[in-house]
Amino acid sequence: MKEANVDLPSNSETDVLVENDRAPAAPAWMHEHSPSALWRSLFREDRFFLVLSVFIGIFAGLAVVCFRFAIDWSRLYLLGTGAVLTPARMLLAPTLAGLVIAVLVMHFFPTTRGGGVNQTKAALYIYNGHIPIRTAIGKFICAALAIGSGHSLGPEDPSLQIGACLASVMGRKMRLSRDRMRLIAPVGAAAGLAAAFNAPISAVLFVIEEVIGRWTAGILGSVVLSAVSSVVVMRWFLGSESLFRIPAVELKRPTELIAYAILGVVGGLASVAFSSGIATFRPRCKALPRWTQYFQPAIAGLLIGIIAVLGAPQVMGAGYEYIDQAMHGQFTWEFLAILAGLKILATLLSFVSGTPGGMFAPTLFIGAMLGAAVGGAEHAFLPHLAVSPGTYALVGMGVLFAGFLRVPMTSVFMVLEVSGNYSIIVPVIVANTFAYVISRGLQPIAIFDMLTRQDGLELPSMEEQREEGILRVEDAMRPVQGPVLDAEKTVDQALREVDHTENDDLLVRLSPSGWSIISKQQLVAMANDGKAAANLGSVLPIRRVPYLHPDHPLETALRYVDRWAIVPVVSRADFRRLEGVITQRDVLERYREFGEG
Amino acid sequence: MSETTAALEEREDAMPVGVLDHYRLYLRQRPVMLALFSVLAVVFFSTVGGLSRVYYAQRQALGNRWFTRGVADLNANRFDAAVTEFRAALLYSRDDYSYQLNLAEALIGMRHTGEASTYLLNLWDREPEDGLVNLELARIATQQAQTDQAVRYYHNAVYAVWPADQEEKRRDARLELIELLLHNRAVAQAQAELIALAANMGDNPAQQQRLGDLFLRAEDYEHALAAYRIALKSDRHNPAVMSGAGYAAFQLGRYPQAQRYLQAAVASDPKDTQSAERLMITEMVLQMDPYRRQTSVAERNRTVVAAFEAAGQRLKACPVPNAPGSGPSMSENWTTLKPKITALELRRNPDLVDSAMDLVFRIERQTSLVCGTPTGTDLALLLIAKLHEGS
Numbered sequence: 007m008k009e010a011n012v013d014l015p016s017n018s019e020t021d022v023l024v025e026n027d028r029a030p031a032a033p034a035w036m037h038e039h040s041p042s043a044l045w046r047s048l049f050r051e052d053r054f055f056l057v058l059s060v061f062i063g064i065f066a067g068l069a070v071v072c073f074r075f076a077i078d079w080s081r082l083y084l085l086g087t088g089a090v091l092t093p094a095r096m097l098l099a100p101t102l103a104g105l106v107i108a109v110l111v112m113h114f115f116p117t118t119r120g121g122g123v124n125q126t127k128a129a130l131y132i133y134n135g136h137i138p139i140r141t142a143i144g145k146f147i148c149a150a151l152a153i154g155s156g157h158s159l160g161p162e163d164p165s166l167q168i169g170a171c172l173a174s175v176m177g178r179k180m181r182l183s184r185d186r187m188r189l190i191a192p193v194g195a196a197a198g199l200a201a202a203f204n205a206p207i208s209a210v211l212f213v214i215e216e217v218i219g220r221w222t223a224g225i226l227g228s229v230v231l232s233a234v235s236s237v238v239v240m241r242w243f244l245g246s247e248s249l250f251r252i253p254a255v256e257l258k259r260p261t262e263l264i265a266y267a268i269l270g271v272v273g274g275l276a277s278v279a280f281s282s283g284i285a286t287f288r289p290r291c292k293a294l295p296r297w298t299q300y301f302q303p304a305i306a307g308l309l310i311g312i313i314a315v316l317g318a319p320q321v322m323g324a325g326y327e328y329i330d331q332a333m334h335g336q337f338t339w340e341f342l343a344i345l346a347g348l349k350i351l352a353t354l355l356s357f358v359s360g361t362p363g364g365m366f367a368p369t370l371f372i373g374a375m376l377g378a379a380v381g382g383a384e385h386a387f388l389p390h391l392a393v394s395p396g397t398y399a400l401v402g403m404g405v406l407f408a409g410f411l412r413v414p415m416t417s418v419f420m421v422l423e424v425s426g427n428y429s430i431i432v433p434v435i436v437a438n439t440f441a442y443v444i445s446r447g448l449q450p451i452a453i454f455d456m457l458t459r460q461d462g463l464e465l466p467s468m469e470e471q472r473e474e475g476i477l478r479v480e481d482a483m484r485p486v487q488g489p490v491l492d493a494e495k496t497v498d499q500a501l502r503e504v505d506h507t508e509n510d511d512l513l514v515r516l517s518p519s520g521w522s523i524i525s526k527q528q529l530v531a532m533a534n535d536g537k538a539a540a541n542l543g544s545v546l547p548i549r550r551v552p553y554l555h556p557d558h559p560l561e562t563a564l565r566y567v568d569r570w571a572i573v574p575v576v577s578r579a580d581f582r583r584l585e586g587v588i589t590q591r592d593v594l595e596r597y598r599e600f601g602e603g
Numbered sequence: 604m605s606e607t608t609a610a611l612e613e614r615e616d617a618m619p620v621g622v623l624d625h626y627r628l629y630l631r632q633r634p635v636m637l638a639l640f641s642v643l644a645v646v647f648f649s650t651v652g653g654l655s656r657v658y659y660a661q662r663q664a665l666g667n668r669w670f671t672r673g674v675a676d677l678n679a680n681r682f683d684a685a686v687t688e689f690r691a692a693l694l695y696s697r698d699d700y701s702y703q704l705n706l707a708e709a710l711i712g713m714r715h716t717g718e719a720s721t722y723l724l725n726l727w728d729r730e731p732e733d734g735l736v737n738l739e740l741a742r743i744a745t746q747q748a749q750t751d752q753a754v755r756y757y758h759n760a761v762y763a764v765w766p767a768d769q770e771e772k773r774r775d776a777r778l779e780l781i782e783l784l785l786h787n788r789a790v791a792q793a794q795a796e797l798i799a800l801a802a803n804m805g806d807n808p809a810q811q812q813r814l815g816d817l818f819l820r821a822e823d824y825e826h827a828l829a830a831y832r833i834a835l836k837s838d839r840h841n842p843a844v845m846s847g848a849g850y851a852a853f854q855l856g857r858y859p860q861a862q863r864y865l866q867a868a869v870a871s872d873p874k875d876t877q878s879a880e881r882l883m884i885t886e887m888v889l890q891m892d893p894y895r896r897q898t899s900v901a902e903r904n905r906t907v908v909a910a911f912e913a914a915g916q917r918l919k920a921c922p923v924p925n926a927p928g929s930g931p932s933m934s935e936n937w938t939t940l941k942p943k944i945t946a947l948e949l950r951r952n953p954d955l956v957d958s959a960m961d962l963v964f965r966i967e968r969q970t971s972l973v974c975g976t977p978t979g980t981d982l983a984l985l986l987i988a989k990l991h992e993g994s
Contacts, residue, residue: 054633057637058637061637061640061641061644064644064648065640065643065644065647068644068647068648068651071651071655072651072654075654075655075658078658078662079658082661082665087665087668087669087691088669088687088691089669089687089688089690089691089694090687090691176640179636180633180636239648243651243652243655247697247698253721254724327694327697330697334718334721334722335717335718335721336718
């Protein structure tokens with residue numbers, strides 16, 4: 007019988023058995039250190055996957071650098087070279103680019119609509135890590151055109167998808183196993199996002215938090231390696247400067263936290279408004295006749311152009327330079343509030359029309375404007391509360407990340423990483439918590455899950471997974487009924503002890519530690535075979551059974567309850583102390599109750 | 604979609620292994636693929652390197668173009684246009700030092716000091732020893748009444764690195780600092796800065812005149828007089844310098860010297876009423892001082908009688924309350940002494956001169972405390988009193 011691998015202490019007996027099975031012809035070290043063994047070991051899939059992650063990072067970094075060049079060039083040629091745009095360009099560039107994008111998306115790159123996060127998740131959960139290379143090419147061209155022409159979208163999500171796609175292609179070429187292929191898209195996604203954001207920690211956290219949803223050493227190692235290598239490549243070409251010039255940040259008085267809490271509340275409400283807009287208008291736009299899809303991006307572009315001509319050109323494109331200006335107090339708080347509202351509108355137009363591009367940059371923009379506006383308003387009305395609007399803008403970005411994208415951990419680390427200032431952590435946590443709680447309360451479905459459902463896909467919701475209760479062994483175990491036998495007793499003594507019990511299967515406590523089981527019938531058979539005087543421990547048919555602890559997840563118990571009729575649940579403090587027992591029936595009944603509940 | 608690919612791959616695997624397929628299989632081996640990826644990475648890297656050179660060259664050209672326009676507009680004081688152009692330049696090189704510095708200057712021109720200050724602080728972080736950045740930050744801090752910060756930035760500017768005309772720029776920065784200190788009545792600090800400034804000042808009469816003026820405002824009359832005298836060596840007939848020198852000498856109690864300078868100043872510029880007034884007082888001091896040299900006894904006695912009479916008038920006009928228990932009042936003292944202060948009595952008893960003048964000086968000091976600084980004869984007597992204080 008197979009030995010258990012859960013908390014089963016190693017002993018010499020087991021080791022000997024294992025060694026005998028292998029029956030090595032030469033000493034193990036000679037095999038392990040021979041050149042061919044080392045070569046094979048290097049290309050063992052788990053290690054090879056780490057090496058491949060570095061290559062994925064390099065290629066994703068290079069692709070993101072090219073993507074940035076493409077966006078800048080398309081902005082230059084479509085919107086002009088100056089800081090002040092002419093009305094004609096503001097109206098024509100996004101409109102005409104919208105028409106071209108619609109044709110490209112409808113006829114050549116149908117999988118490039120929208121952001122890219124959900125497509126990457128779909129690759130992980132539905133398509134076994136497969137993303138066609140055409141998606142990356144289409145995303146590159148269409149998103150560069152859209153962002154460069156002034157559509158209110160950002161380059162991060164497309165970069166994420168381009169990275170994921172490159173990783174998928176490389177994984178296919180390497181003929182990775184299905185398990186590894188599934189994981190390869192998130193590895194590439196982390197690389198793409200890290201390069202686009204110049205923030206490897208946030209990228210890793212985002213992918214873990216929103217795409218993969220679980221932490222394991224294998225995944226984390228690959229994701230970190232790819233993110234770091236892509237950032238190194240990106241910095242090689244684009245420099246290591248942060249996306250914004252970060253103002254001086256300090257928390258002078260604890261009362262300022264009240265002001266940040268207010269910002270959290272406002273940010274939470276704005277997030278709800280933003281996601282409700284997408285929830286309402288995106289399905290309606292998708293439901294319109296197919297021919298209208300040729301014009302939707304163009305109409306969105308025209309409306310954005312009109313907003314720009316009417317006095318808010320800041321809403322065009324990703325808008326990083328205006329985030330920078332807001333951080334340095336270059337706008338009045340009233341104008342900042344208007345900009346936040348108009349950016350929500352402009353991003354809604356671009357996104358619901360199916361124009362390829364990301365939501366990260368608009369989210370940051372809206373958050374920064376909202377933050378600086380709230381900071382400015384508080385400074386005007388409650389001068390004793392507020393500090394610099396720059397700090398509020400920075401915190402505001404995190405607030406929208408937490409409230410709109412619903413990635414609370416990434417939102418905190420993103421602000422920390424972008425600002426490089428640890429003292430901002432308390433305001434960020436306070437504000438983000440308020441925003442997240444409000445957003446979750448008023449809009450139960452997170453934006454990525456909502457988009458998934460609108461697209462007719464069924465992907466796991468990371469937020470629901472995070473919030474889901476975990477069943478543990480202690481929820482299903484029951485108290486020990488009947489006697490627990492001691493391995494040092496004789497078979498005859500054991501038989502006398504179990505004479506009155508109804509249980510067929512009985513636990514045996516081994517000496518000095520460990521557990522086994524034996525049935526009543528087996529005891530009787532042993533006695534009949536003349537082993538009545540034999541020590542119980544020496545005649546046990548099963549040497550050991552695995553044991554569980556009360557805090558183990560219930561799914562761990564599932565691995566054992568089908569092989570052993572009864573599994574002991576012991577205290578972590580004293581492995582000989584029995585807390586209870588668990589059987590397959592207990593586990594299934596608990597799951598059934600949980601499902602009904 | 605994935606199923607289609609998988610099916611294709613399965614079909615490929617099932618195909619008979621020919622020579623071509625043999626190579627394909629070989630290429631699918633991981634080490635070979637990794638080597639291939641390495642080569643591809645090098646090629647891709649080089650290509651992106653080439654692209655990036657084109658990209659940055661274009662951006663630099665665009666940035667320079669906008670910057671050149673901005674500088675032209677800044678020099679023509681068209682700050683609004685300059686700001687737009689510098690912003691456009693910064694789109695192509697966000698961290699360019701000179702773009703940011705010029706934008707800050709244009710913003711200062713538009714009185715957008717908050718935003719300018721942000722840019723300048725950013726530049727200061729990068730190069731804390733830059734003179735212009737420190738000077739501009741000092742000016743902004745001065746406008747915002749943040750004196751301590753302003754002084755700190757001015758000091759930085761004084762000892763900073765300047766790209767050209769370093770000494771002149773440093774001197775100008777120190778002059779601005781002194782103006783700020785004088786404005787805030789930090790006289791001792793201003794004097795210290797002025798002494799340091801004087802050490803680096805050339806013989807240029809205009810500069811020495813400005814130095815003298817500042818020393819006067821800092822109430823350092825000795826150094827002021829010295830500066831004016833240097834100025835006068837090159838510009839003997841400058842009425843402003845002579846007026847300043849006269850005033851400095853006047854404040855130092857060097858009345859004969861003051862008289863000479865003031866007379867010359869009034870002669871050069873008859874409209875200079877301030878100097879004329881000071882000259883009049885100076886001459887009165889010189890005339891009414893009984894202790895001046897080369898004076899006959901008769902003349903001295905007449906002066907004492909006149910001074911005593913004037914002090915009496917001043918006391919009547921400005922009665923000084925007598926502190927309880929402090930003996931006879933000054934008025935009683937004056938009345939008691941009055942009969943003795945005649946030319947005859949003074950000739951008989953020369954000691955009375957000192958008694959009389961002592962009372963005169965006490966009356967002038969006390970009345971000036973009660974009724975403010977006097978004018979005319981009383982002012983002259985008060986100045987004589989200060990002149991002989993402690994003698």
